[in-house]
Amino acid sequence: MRIRTKIFFLIFSVVLFIMMGFYVITEFYLENFYIESKKENLKSVSQVISNPGHLLDFEQLERDNNVTIYIRQFSDDAFVSSEEFYIEGLEEKGILQNIRSGKQVFQKIKFDDPMGEFMILFTPYQNNRFVEIRTPISSIKESVQVANQYYMRIIVYALGFGIVMAFIFSKKITQPILHLKEITKGISNLNFSLKFSSKRKDEISELGKSINRMGDILHDTIDDLNIANSELKKDIEREKKLESLRKEFVASVSHELKTPIALIQGYAQGLMEGIATEEDRDFYCGVIVDESRKMDELVKELLLISQIEAGYLELDIRKINLGKMIRQVMDKYYMEFEKYEISYPEKDISALGDWKYIKRVLENLVSNAFKYTPVNGKIKVYVEETGEKYRVKVINTSSDLTEEDLEEIWAPFYRGDKSRSSEGTGLGLAIVKGVLEKHKSSYGADLENGKVIFWFDLDKAT
Numbered sequence: 451m452r453i454r455t456k457i458f459f460l461i462f463s464v465v466l467f468i469m470m471g472f473y474v475i476t477e478f479y480l481e482n483f484y485i486e487s488k489k490e491n492l493k494s495v496s497q498v499i500s501n502p503g504h505l506l507d508f509e510q511l512e513r514d515n516n517v518t519i520y521i522r523q524f525s526d527d528a529f530v531s532s533e534e535f536y537i538e539g540l541e542e543k544g545i546l547q548n549i550r551s552g553k554q555v556f557q558k559i560k561f562d563d564p565m566g567e568f569m570i571l572f573t574p575y576q577n578n579r580f581v582e583i584r585t586p587i588s589s590i591k592e593s594v595q596v597a598n599q600y601y602m603r604i605i606v607y608a609l610g611f612g613i614v615m616a617f618i619f620s621k622k623i624t625q626p627i628l629h630l631k632e633i634t635k636g637i638s639n640l641n642f643s644l645k646f647s648s649k650r651k652d653e654i655s656e657l658g659k660s661i662n663r664m665g666d667i668l669h670d671t672i673d674d675l676n677i678a679n680s681e682l683k684k685d686i687e688r689e690k691k692l693e694s695l696r697k698e699f700v701a702s703v704s705h706e707l708k709t710p711i712a713l714i715q716g717y718a719q720g721l722m723e724g725i726a727t728e729e730d731r732d733f734y735c736g737v738i739v740d741e742s743r744k745m746d747e748l749v750k751e752l753l754l755i756s757q758i759e760a761g762y763l764e765l766d767i768r769k770i771n772l773g774k775m776i777r778q779v780m781d782k783y784y785m786e787f788e789k790y791e792i793s794y795p796e797k798d799i800s801a802l803g804d805w806k807y808i809k810r811v812l813e814n815l816v817s818n819a820f821k822y823t824p825v826n827g828k829i830k831v832y833v834e835e836t837g838e839k840y841r842v843k844v845i846n847t848s849s850d851l852t853e854e855d856l857e858e859i860w861a862p863f864y865r866g867d868k869s870r871s872s873e874g875t876g877l878g879l880a881i882v883k884g885v886l887e888k889h890k891s892s893y894g895a896d897l898e899n900g901k902v903i904f905w906f907d908l909d910k911a912t
Contacts, residue, residue, distance in 0.1 A: 455620075473602065485587065489556060499581055630654075642665045751878075758888070765807065770803050772800070777795075791827070814882050843904070
């Protein structure tokens with residue numbers, strides 16, 4: 451059964467119970483109530499009559515109280531029976547005996563029509579007399595019957611009105627509850643658009659506000675969970691890619707180490723066995739030194755990236771000449787200048803940073819620029835002021851990188867140009883990223899009209 455129906459029957463039952471109680475009272479107790487009221491009225495009249503200090507006007511007293519007063523007398527202890535409207539049988543009923551002993555007696559007596567039935571109070575009076583006070587009660591039943599009919603109509607009307615009001619109130623009470631039901635149903639289906647709005651100031655309103663708050667909290671929590679889940683998926687995907695890159699790196703490092711070790715072993719063996727002539731001896735030694743240098747650079751990169759990832763990298767941040775540093779890095783590639791269109795700053799620029807590691811950042815970025823720029827392409831190192839910082843840009847012409855590569859190039863062991871996998875180990879930009887993050891510097895890479903732009907920020911030196 452729906453709650454609206456339950457509330458309707460509850461209200462209707464209360465109204466019905468009250469009306470039925472009202473009917474029982476009027477049907478079974480109204481007549482007795484009238485009679486008791488008449489008795490009290492007769493007593494009050496008798497008190498007035500028996501009070502010697504009152505000046506009595508019997509006619510006025512009869513009119514005011516709707517009674518008839520008779521004063522009866524005794525003669526030689528016998529009741530005078532010849533008086534008007536004498537009531538027979540008083541002696542046999544013991545009424546006279548009680549009056550003589552000073553008691554009041556109530557008696558209902560029915561006379562022949564048209565007088566009908568009366569309620570009579572017999573009360574002692576002075577000088578061997580008693581008072582008979584009569585009031586008609588034959589009309590009481592008729593009055594009670596009319597009252598009952600009148601009250602029955604009231605009960606019928608009240609029941610009809612109660613049904614209407616029960617329907618209205620049950621609807622008014624249950625309507626917000628049904629609204630709350632729809633809201634909670636929507637929340638269970640992850641629909642948080644429905645909100646409870648009401649001007650009510652009761653417990654239902656408080657419940658609605660609580661459900662609204664619960665919905666908002668659930669919505670925010672689910673959003674946070676979705677974001678966290680999305681980030682987790684990205685982390686898992688990133689970890690998978692990183693694991694793939696690590697495998698590629700192991701293969702690459704193995705290749706990078708295997709080749710120079712084999713060359714070093716071969717040429718050293720040749721020197722030991724005297725295979726090389728005097729003219730070839732310098733060449734053999736040069737190959738051994740060159741391959742040893744490559745191995746040394748690879749090991750140093752591995753150690754540096756390990757320090758960065760472990761958080762052990764310590765910086766010595768102080769005032770550095772950024773312009774001088776750029777010129778020193780570019781001078782290493784002086785012999786390559788004829789192949790490219792080169793530009794870089796010639797003036798001194800003061801910034802804050804660790805000279806050793808910022809120079810390593812520039813070397814890696816410039817090295818990549820020369821490595822991936824086609825002949826006759828442009829390479830430009832540019833420094834611009836951005837408020838309290840300098841922004842260093844390394845720009846080169848290149849078609850090797852794509853937008854997808856820009857999201858991955860900062861990861862360790864990543865190399866965008868697979869066709870040139872033998873060059874480098876993919877640690878250069880990872881080192882750049884680690885060093886700049888340790889400096890708390892912003893950095894990034896952009897593609898613009900066939901150009902690759904790597905940039906990073908450094909604080910100005912005061």
